[in-house]
Amino acid sequence: MKARLLALISILLGCEAAPPSEEAWVLMDQPLFPFELEEGSIPFQHDSGSRGLRHIGESVGSGGALFDVDGDGYLDLYLVQGAADDDVPNAGIPKPNQLFRGTAEGFVLHKGFSGYGDTGDGMGCAAGDFDQDGDQDLYITNDGPDRLLINDGKGRFTDETEARGIDQPRFGSVVTTVDIDLDGDLDLFVGHYLEFSKEDFEPCMRDELEVYCAPKNYPGVPCSLLINDGRGYFSDLSEEAGLNAFPSKALGVLTTDFDQDGDTDLYVANDGEANFLLLNLFKETGEVRFSEDALLAGCALGEGAKEEAGMGVAGVDLDEDGDEEILVTNFEAQSNSCYRNDGAGMFLETSFFNGMASPSLAWVGFGIRDMDVNHDTIPDIFVTNGHVIDNIGEVSQGQLQFAQPDQIYLGSANGFSVIEPHAEAPWKSGRAAISGDIDNDGDLDLIVTCWNDSPRILRSTAMGSAGAPVFGLELVGDGQRCSKDAVGAIITVESMGQTRTREHRIQSSYLASHDPRQLFALKRQAYSANVTIRWPDGTLSPTIQVKPGAYHRIEWGKGVTRVTPFSNPKP
Amino acid sequence: MSTLEQAFSNGDYHTALKIGRTLLAQDPNDLQTLLMCGASCIELARGLTDRGANIGAHKEALTYFERLVRLDPNHGQSRVHQSLARCHLVLASHVKALGHAKLAVQLDSASAMAQRLLGESWQQNGNPSNALIAFKAAHQLEPGSADYLEAVQDQLHKMRRFGESLQYIEKHRGKVLSDPKNQSTLHWCLHVAWLSLNKVHRAHEAIIKAHDLTPDEPRLLSSLAVSYYRVGDFEKSENWCDQTLAHRGTPPRARAVAQRTKGQILMHQNQYAKAKPLLESALTVLEGDGTTMLALISTLRRLGETEQAKAVANQYRKSVEKKSP
Numbered sequence: 001m002k003a004r005l006l007a008l009i010s011i012l013l014g015c016e017a018a019p020p021s022e023e024a025w026v027l028m029d030q031p032l033f034p035f036e037l038e039e040g041s042i043p044f045q046h047d048s049g050s051r052g053l054r055h056i057g058e059s060v061g062s063g064g065a066l067f068d069v070d071g072d073g074y075l076d077l078y079l080v081q082g083a084a085d086d087d088v089p090n091a092g093i094p095k096p097n098q099l100f101r102g103t104a105e106g107f108v109l110h111k112g113f114s115g116y117g118d119t120g121d122g123m124g125c126a127a128g129d130f131d132q133d134g135d136q137d138l139y140i141t142n143d144g145p146d147r148l149l150i151n152d153g154k155g156r157f158t159d160e161t162e163a164r165g166i167d168q169p170r171f172g173s174v175v176t177t178v179d180i181d182l183d184g185d186l187d188l189f190v191g192h193y194l195e196f197s198k199e200d201f202e203p204c205m206r207d208e209l210e211v212y213c214a215p216k217n218y219p220g221v222p223c224s225l226l227i228n229d230g231r232g233y234f235s236d237l238s239e240e241a242g243l244n245a246f247p248s249k250a251l252g253v254l255t256t257d258f259d260q261d262g263d264t265d266l267y268v269a270n271d272g273e274a275n276f277l278l279l280n281l282f283k284e285t286g287e288v289r290f291s292e293d294a295l296l297a298g299c300a301l302g303e304g305a306k307e308e309a310g311m312g313v314a315g316v317d318l319d320e321d322g323d324e325e326i327l328v329t330n331f332e333a334q335s336n337s338c339y340r341n342d343g344a345g346m347f348l349e350t351s352f353f354n355g356m357a358s359p360s361l362a363w364v365g366f367g368i369r370d371m372d373v374n375h376d377t378i379p380d381i382f383v384t385n386g387h388v389i390d391n392i393g394e395v396s397q398g399q400l401q402f403a404q405p406d407q408i409y410l411g412s413a414n415g416f417s418v419i420e421p422h423a424e425a426p427w428k429s430g431r432a433a434i435s436g437d438i439d440n441d442g443d444l445d446l447i448v449t450c451w452n453d454s455p456r457i458l459r460s461t462a463m464g465s466a467g468a469p470v471f472g473l474e475l476v477g478d479g480q481r482c483s484k485d486a487v488g489a490i491i492t493v494e495s496m497g498q499t500r501t502r503e504h505r506i507q508s509s510y511l512a513s514h515d516p517r518q519l520f521a522l523k524r525q526a527y528s529a530n531v532t533i534r535w536p537d538g539t540l541s542p543t544i545q546v547k548p549g550a551y552h553r554i555e556w557g558k559g560v561t562r563v564t565p566f567s568n569p570k571p
Numbered sequence: 572m573s574t575l576e577q578a579f580s581n582g583d584y585h586t587a588l589k590i591g592r593t594l595l596a597q598d599p600n601d602l603q604t605l606l607m608c609g610a611s612c613i614e615l616a617r618g619l620t621d622r623g624a625n626i627g628a629h630k631e632a633l634t635y636f637e638r639l640v641r642l643d644p645n646h647g648q649s650r651v652h653q654s655l656a657r658c659h660l661v662l663a664s665h666v667k668a669l670g671h672a673k674l675a676v677q678l679d680s681a682s683a684m685a686q687r688l689l690g691e692s693w694q695q696n697g698n699p700s701n702a703l704i705a706f707k708a709a710h711q712l713e714p715g716s717a718d719y720l721e722a723v724q725d726q727l728h729k730m731r732r733f734g735e736s737l738q739y740i741e742k743h744r745g746k747v748l749s750d751p752k753n754q755s756t757l758h759w760c761l762h763v764a765w766l767s768l769n770k771v772h773r774a775h776e777a778i779i780k781a782h783d784l785t786p787d788e789p790r791l792l793s794s795l796a797v798s799y800y801r802v803g804d805f806e807k808s809e810n811w812c813d814q815t816l817a818h819r820g821t822p823p824r825a826r827a828v829a830q831r832t833k834g835q836i837l838m839h840q841n842q843y844a845k846a847k848p849l850l851e852s853a854l855t856v857l858e859g860d861g862t863t864m865l866a867l868i869s870t871l872r873r874l875g876e877t878e879q880a881k882a883v884a885n886q887y888r889k890s891v892e893k894k895s896p
Contacts, residue, residue: 207730295868303862399733
């Protein structure tokens with residue numbers, strides 16, 4: 001059976017594949033999606049800030065980050081907390097964002113960490129070495145002023161928002177790190193959701209029931225581009241970059257070099273509006289400037305030309321042609337989108353053709369993460385779902401649910417088939433899907449944040465069960481030609497006739513900042529892989545042969561500087 | 572039986588109208604002839620796909636019925652007011668339509684058609700709640716008719732009460748007459764209901780059943796093509812597109828939907844040159860249809876016709892602006 005499966009998947013058709021045949025369904029009906037669900041192991045309860053007023057911002061939070069705060073080799077977990085408006089009578093004391101230390105035993109609060117507990121009405125965050133001192137700092141988006149927290153390397157943070165030039169008081173949603181001007185540091189692209197005024201608020205009704213209003217009731221707000229001076233001090237170049245011409249309702253942002261001209265472009269998923277493809281003109285003009293091209297490029301709208309409720313985004317090369325497709329999660333009755341990248345700035349929405357669309361129509365998708373769940377070298381997609389209207393059950397007379405299942409779109413040569421990874425567990429209303437190898441065993445685990453609920457861990461047991469060789473990469477830039485975090489580097493992996501390409505980014509999904517390390521499974525017979533890195537400055541690293549079973553730290557200009565074996569997988 | 576009545580009862584409305592017009596030239600006040608002429612116009616209008624011609628037929632019908640009412644204000648016939656309501660609905664004289672529909676119901680409260688016209692009139696006058704009451708009353712009077720069930724469903728969907736719509740259908744489906752036409756309409760309603768609840772496979776099963784019951788019903792063909800597209804069976808989808816396009820009774824809109832769907836399938840098979848004429852043709856009927864325009868933009872770009880693609884993109888932007896409040 002396994003041989004047949006390998007034969008079946010040896011040709012990857014990706015986005016344009018036909019839906020699964022009956023045979024494929026049978027083959028896929030195997031325990032190749034090994035996640036253990038851990039409920040209640042993270043002592044955190046999300047507070048959306050909802051106190052019965054149904055202000056729209058309450059319904060869409062919140063996210064978090066997986067990153068190694070103190071350099072001890074374990075991923076720590078930062079979770080963003082919502083908050084009620086302070087003039088609401090039953091607001092209560094706002095709860096701070098939380099930072100949990102990653103240990104072999106799990107995530108725990110740690111007295112040595114400090115300064116992280118922002119109490120704003122939080123949405124998302126991005127971890128990155130903004131001041132290039134070798135540790136990970138934090139940018140937090142709020143429905144209100146954003147915060148920039150600088151790390152001292154031991155998890156003691158200092159709020160340096162104003163001191164470092166950050167003045168972003170609008171409704172921040174997604175934030176992503178990107179080196180827009182190719183100067184070797186991390187700039188910030190901040191998505192804004194919409195303009196909401198408590199004073200002008202009028203409740204929305206559906207059949208005499210008060211519901212959260214749709215985003216179309218509010219005007220959009222342009223995104224912001226904050227340019228780093230190399231030392232972690234920022235200037236707002238939104239106007240110069242032309243962003244103010246594009247009011248957005250941004251919830252998801254994807255960074256990648258869509259037109260393959262050597263600089264990083266941006267894709268913005270808007271809620272209820274056409275999405276943006278912001279092509280970076282830096283390489284051509286030497287100026288920080290964008291042109292918006294989504295409609296002509298074919299990635300502005302969903303199937304049926306709907307202005308969809310874009311939430312989470314992911315980028316992955318499904319068809320192994322060297323460029324990345326754009327995946328977007330959307331509202332119910334709108335399929336999750338797969339925009340196949342045909343090169344030359346052309347995309348084609350293919351979700352109905354690869355099996356992604358139909359299974360997504362019933363759900364409201366939020367976090368989305370491309371990952372090789374079953375280590376078969378074919379990309380799979382994890383999606384967490386959850387409605388935004390808390391009383392949707394009542395409104396729809398029981399036909400729709402607020403809590404919804406997580407889904408795995410299992411990739412094969414014939415497209416995607418869908419399974420629920422923990423069908424027996426109670427549903428929750430999922431938001432962010434944050435990925436990382438939390439136990440350092442060589443497979444990708446997930447933290448799923450849930451609205452007004454506790455987060456879940458989906459701990460992968462792929463290393464213990466799939467039996468495929470896996471290696472990991474940790475990319476480090478020199479901080480001059482390439483940011484320390486090396487975002488924008490292109491990784492090419494060749495092994496046994498298969499070539500895969502992946503752009504190194506840290507933020508994607510929905511309000512999520514992932515483990516910056518990269519994992520690649522290889523075919524079962526493989527003993528090694530050839531890895532080439534094209535750094536953001538265009539420098540091509542010499543091909544490096546890596547062996548499975550370890551993380552390989554590759555530094556700009558130095559090659560492999562450290563090999564850290566995976567820890568033993570759980571039995 | 573007069574030749575006029577004979578032609579009408581034979582369903583030859585064209586001849587009936589011709590005879591009636593001649594008779595009215597001799598005696599413009601003959602009530603029976605006015606009635607038959609008006610009714611003939613309305614029956615003829617049912618078969619007209621051209622909107623202008625349809626309006627013209629209803630305008631002519633209106634002159635006959637209005638004259639009849641002027642000559643005989645105490646006629647006491649619900650059907651006359653039903654016809655007047657129908658004419659005003661088509662001609663978008665909303666308030667007049669409502670007045671006549673109310674009178675039609677007053678004169679015959681047991682008439683399902685009068686209730687239905689009242690529902691449509693309330694709908695046009697922006698009162699969905701009253702419309703729903705009237706549609707439900709019509710359906711209650713004729714629970715065996717799936718057409719009345721469909722009218723209730725349409726109204727519930729306009730009010731975005733999709734869950735209630737499915738519950739209503741499930742509750743009343745047992746009373747629908749067992750003949751193929753009514754059962755087909757029932758399954759069409761189930762198709763629409765499941766689709767609105769995003770259960771595409773249930774919706775697909777329902778439309779297949781509807782088609783099995785009435786294989787010659789043209790409205791089902793293009794919807795079958797779209798349904799197969801939706802569930803990912805592109806071979807069958809294309810086949811139904813071809814059948815839709817080959818069927819002589821396919822209305823222009825359904826034909827255009829089939830062209831669009833086939834064009835989309837060809838696009839995904841990298842057959843852009845073949846997709847282009849289909850999409851262009853579909854767009855002439857589905858004016859401002861975003862799906863068709865987006866498919867055409869993608870097709871033109873891949874054929875290297877970038878300027879034409881830009882022109883369609885601009886056309887799309889304008890159509891969106893036009894739709895915006």
